[in-house]
Amino acid sequence: MKHFYIAISFLFLSYSPSFAIGEVSTFTLKNGMEIVVIEDHRAPIVTHMVWYKVGSADEPPGKSGIAHYLEHLLFKGTKNLESGEFSKIVAENGGTGNAFTSYDYTGYFQRVAADRLNLMMEIESDRMQNLRLTIEDVLPERDVIIEERNSRTENNPNTLFNEHRSSLMYQNHPYGVPVIGWMHEIEKLTREDAIEFYKRYYAPNNAILIVAGDVEPQAVLDLAQKHYGIRIASEGIVKRVRPQEPPKRAAIHTIYEDPRVRQPYIIREYLAENRKPGDQLEAAVLTIFAQLLGGSGVTSFLGKRLQLDEKIALNVSAWHSATSYDPSKFGLYVLPAPGVSLQAVEDALDLALHNFFEVGVDQDHLRRIKTQIKASKIFALDNQEGIARSYGTALTSGLSVKDVKDWPSILAAVSAEDIMIAARKVLNPKSSVTGWIRGPQEITE
Amino acid sequence: MNKFLSALVIILLSGLPVNAELIIHEVKSKGGITAWLVNDNSIPIVSFDIAFKGGASTELDDKLGATYLMTGLLEEGAGNMDATAFSLAAEELATSLSFNSSRERISISAEFLKETTNQSLALLKVAIMEPAFNDAAFERTKAQVLSIISRNQTDPQKIASNAFNKIAFSGHPYGRPYQGTANSIANLTKDDMYEAHRQNLTKDRLVVSVVGDITADELSIILDDLFGGLPEKGASFPVATNFKASGGNTIIDFDTPQSIALWGHSGISQNDPDFFAAFVMNHILGGGSFTSRLTDEVREKRGLTYGVYSYMANMDYANFYGGSVSSANDRIGEALDVIKEEWARMANSGVTQEELIAAKKYMTGSYPLRFDGNSQIAGILTYSQTNDFPINYPQNRNSYIEAVTKKDIARVANRILKAEDIHFVVVGSPTGLGAAE
Numbered sequence: 001m002k003h004f005y006i007a008i009s010f011l012f013l014s015y016s017p018s019f020a021i022g023e024v025s026t027f028t029l030k031n032g033m034e035i036v037v038i039e040d041h042r043a044p045i046v047t048h049m050v051w052y053k054v055g056s057a058d059e060p061p062g063k064s065g066i067a068h069y070l071e072h073l074l075f076k077g078t079k080n081l082e083s084g085e086f087s088k089i090v091a092e093n094g095g096t097g098n099a100f101t102s103y104d105y106t107g108y109f110q111r112v113a114a115d116r117l118n119l120m121m122e123i124e125s126d127r128m129q130n131l132r133l134t135i136e137d138v139l140p141e142r143d144v145i146i147e148e149r150n151s152r153t154e155n156n157p158n159t160l161f162n163e164h165r166s167s168l169m170y171q172n173h174p175y176g177v178p179v180i181g182w183m184h185e186i187e188k189l190t191r192e193d194a195i196e197f198y199k200r201y202y203a204p205n206n207a208i209l210i211v212a213g214d215v216e217p218q219a220v221l222d223l224a225q226k227h228y229g230i231r232i233a234s235e236g237i238v239k240r241v242r243p244q245e246p247p248k249r250a251a252i253h254t255i256y257e258d259p260r261v262r263q264p265y266i267i268r269e270y271l272a273e274n275r276k277p278g279d280q281l282e283a284a285v286l287t288i289f290a291q292l293l294g295g296s297g298v299t300s301f302l303g304k305r306l307q308l309d310e311k312i313a314l315n316v317s318a319w320h321s322a323t324s325y326d327p328s329k330f331g332l333y334v335l336p337a338p339g340v341s342l343q344a345v346e347d348a349l350d351l352a353l354h355n356f357f358e359v360g361v362d363q364d365h366l367r368r369i370k371t372q373i374k375a376s377k378i379f380a381l382d383n384q385e386g387i388a389r390s391y392g393t394a395l396t397s398g399l400s401v402k403d404v405k406d407w408p409s410i411l412a413a414v415s416a417e418d419i420m421i422a423a424r425k426v427l428n429p430k431s432s433v434t435g436w437i438r439g440p441q442e443i444t445e
Numbered sequence: 446m447n448k449f450l451s452a453l454v455i456i457l458l459s460g461l462p463v464n465a466e467l468i469i470h471e472v473k474s475k476g477g478i479t480a481w482l483v484n485d486n487s488i489p490i491v492s493f494d495i496a497f498k499g500g501a502s503t504e505l506d507d508k509l510g511a512t513y514l515m516t517g518l519l520e521e522g523a524g525n526m527d528a529t530a531f532s533l534a535a536e537e538l539a540t541s542l543s544f545n546s547s548r549e550r551i552s553i554s555a556e557f558l559k560e561t562t563n564q565s566l567a568l569l570k571v572a573i574m575e576p577a578f579n580d581a582a583f584e585r586t587k588a589q590v591l592s593i594i595s596r597n598q599t600d601p602q603k604i605a606s607n608a609f610n611k612i613a614f615s616g617h618p619y620g621r622p623y624q625g626t627a628n629s630i631a632n633l634t635k636d637d638m639y640e641a642h643r644q645n646l647t648k649d650r651l652v653v654s655v656v657g658d659i660t661a662d663e664l665s666i667i668l669d670d671l672f673g674g675l676p677e678k679g680a681s682f683p684v685a686t687n688f689k690a691s692g693g694n695t696i697i698d699f700d701t702p703q704s705i706a707l708w709g710h711s712g713i714s715q716n717d718p719d720f721f722a723a724f725v726m727n728h729i730l731g732g733g734s735f736t737s738r739l740t741d742e743v744r745e746k747r748g749l750t751y752g753v754y755s756y757m758a759n760m761d762y763a764n765f766y767g768g769s770v771s772s773a774n775d776r777i778g779e780a781l782d783v784i785k786e787e788w789a790r791m792a793n794s795g796v797t798q799e800e801l802i803a804a805k806k807y808m809t810g811s812y813p814l815r816f817d818g819n820s821q822i823a824g825i826l827t828y829s830q831t832n833d834f835p836i837n838y839p840q841n842r843n844s845y846i847e848a849v850t851k852k853d854i855a856r857v858a859n860r861i862l863k864a865e866d867i868h869f870v871v872v873g874s875p876t877g878l879g880a881a882e
Contacts, residue, residue, distance in 0.1 A: 046589075094807060111814050112814070139748070144751055145751075299536060314585070378558060381488045382820070384817060
């Protein structure tokens with residue numbers, strides 16, 4: 001059964017000119033705002049998104065959580081709208097919408113009938129530069145963020161464990177700080193912090209407009225020119241250069257104990273290459289390597305070996321976070337079978353990885369993965385919002401539209417030799433963090 | 446020859462321009478199996494969404510979790526294939542098959558490329574008709590379920606929902622944990638799996654929805670092939686039950702920073718003449734994510750929570766009106782007080798005309814947005830069928846909402862909302878909350 005796998009993103013981007021769906025056009029406004037239009041004429045619906053190339057990894061030290069806090073505050077008032085009016089307008093037009101923040105981006109979106117695109121652009125453009133924050137808006141919203149951190153993190157030992165491991169993996173890079181922020185810093189964020197961040201980063205030359213749905217590219221460009229063309233470029237936008245990791249010199253091992261943990265498990269991550277503009281091969285190879293190792297349950301290398309043959313694990317998985325601005329992580333997860341210690345599964349995992357280099361790539365498995373890649377290009381056409389998000393995450397991670405379009409064919413061209421080379425490089429114990437999570441150990445007499 | 450189309454409905458999704466049409470065919474096979482079909486060949490893919498009503502609610506008290514475990518085993522080997530061979534076959538085809546179960550459903554879905562229709566459906570058929578239940582898969586899946594149950598014991602959400610169900614539906618199958626207990630799962634045998642399979646996968650509770658590049662003629666033949674061999678009748682369904690908890694608080698002490706609260710009191714059924722009035726009322730009270738009264742009062746004005754919701758729970762054999770919220774241990778008391786005040790305010794004075802207009806615009810305008818992919822549409826068709834809605838329900842649904850008046854809402858709010866009847870289940874270390882007597 002699959003109920004217990006860690007969710008793994010293995011999304012392939014679609015671009016298939018042979019169908020009427022998924023045609024992509026791009027433009028750039030004079031003020032620097034990039035535009036991507038993805039056509040899908042199956043229903044008169046549109047997904048309207050604005051992505052800012054700023055995320056938690058761009059926050060000033062000591063102000064963790066400000067990118068996410070600001071995202072919440074964008075639903076408050078502007079020069080033209082009352083606090084809360086933005087959401088009311090979207091709802092009264094039969095639309096749904098929300099926003100999201102990650103390490104490398106902050107995004108805002110609405111899904112609405114295609115004939116309401118003009119209005120969505122009008123109000124989204126308004127809050128790009130006209131935000132008006134009152135203290136009555138800002139303080140309760142900070143409490144909301146605190147409760148959000150309580151819900152997502154403080155109440156969930158698995159999230160606390162993830163946060164702890166990331167802080168060990170990234171000792172110099174801001175990916176080591178959680179997107180939502182550390183509690184002690186969230187509690188001290190101010191209206192002024194939010195406004196400073198907003199003024200610096202919310203500008204057309206730091207934004208990408210993505211419109212997917214029943215639209216004509218030229219019509220989208222005209223509307224965008226009318227609404228977003230009037231926004232003023234910020235001079236504070238420079239190429240993002242974040243502190244990078246120093247050479248990794250020793251494997252890190254950590255144990256997180258929490259009385260709320262009933263089911264111990266291990267996660268090991270290695271620092272890994274992300275997709276880079278014009279240079280996506282290594283990330284593509286790692287994406288496929290993860291699939292071979294643990295991406296498909298019992299048919300994958302680790303699943304077959306640890307779950308079926310040795311019966312030492314109840315579940316395993318492997319993943320690679322390919323799309324990010326700076327180097328990301330390649331991860332492995334093992335849930336031990338009852339009565340098997342964490343040390344025993346870690347030893348078994350190490351032995352299995354060692355063994356992989358002797359056995360090599362299962363060509364038949366690689367072929368099946370390629371079959372799925374090919375099919376996923378077709379399945380992806382059925383998910384308008386998914387395609388839009390794929391472009392958003394890629395373009396805010398420094399990639400181009402061409403990189404996005406090239407990705408499936410780069411994945412499809414990965415060879416067994418590529419995999420062995422990348423596997424040796426990525427599975428470097430010195431760049432690894434291995435975490436155990438378990439309940440507090442009883443003191444034996 | 447092909448007289449299978451007994452109904453054909455063209456749905457104009459109101460609120461959108463007229464070209465948004467969705468044609469739902471009712472396809473009836475020679476063998477008497479019925480399915481709803483939307484034939485859409487814009488992408489060469491097909492989605493099947495299959496449900497068997499009943500689910501865990503039909504199992505005996507001493508076999509708790511049998512349906513859940515059995516459903517999990519459907520993808521762990523079938524016919525002469527073991528778990529690996531079965532997964533390999535799906536990977537070869539790039540076909541996604543999923544098998545899930547809940548308190549009152551077994552849900553099976555398949556998504557595949559049109560060019561693999563025959564092979565994909567053959568694989569689906571063998572999973573449904575001839576599960577292998579072999580020893581290795583049985584023991585492995587059982588251990589996975591036990592691991593999930595063990596993990597649930599310290600998950601505040603799960604602790605809350607299990608406790609809430611137990612109190613709200615004591616003595617009824619809805620009061621039991623559908624995944625089973627550590628004891629019940631440990632005692633299940635392979636014979637129990639065959640029995641759960643025999644009692645649940647039967648024609649009398651089957652619902653089939655199909656969307657994609659497949660015609661009604663093709664589907665009618667497939668239906669008999671896929672399901673013709675199923676037994677006619679399965680386990681008896683539970684009897685209807687009332688919501689049994691009375692007003693008050695149940696506090697379950699758990700050492701965690703944020704308390705989680707679930708609440709409820711009795712509700713109304715989807716057949717009630719005031720159902721749509723209650724549905725719109727709920728949207729205004731606590732259903733609409735960013736625009737409801739509860740969100741405004743509990744989250745926006747006071748910052749007491751990240752999320753607060755109310756909902757009408759309509760199961761096959763019970764209804765209740767409930768909600769959920771989570772707040773820091775020292776703030777949950779205030780959150781619950783505000784919720785009770787809003788409950789009473791709605792009961793006493795209903796909604797304003799402005800709120801009603803805004804709610805209708807959102808509810809009717811956003812409905813078409815849900816039909817935004819083959820598997821989503823298949824899921825909506827299955828939901829309609831399992832609730833015995835007519836085939837024109839998606840077409841008419843918005844008109845039911847448009848017909849609701851302010852007076853209707855005032856009447857139904859006064860009738861169903863009883864702040865003093867709310868039973869709250871709170872998991873955490875809340876301060877300043879009194880427990881029920």
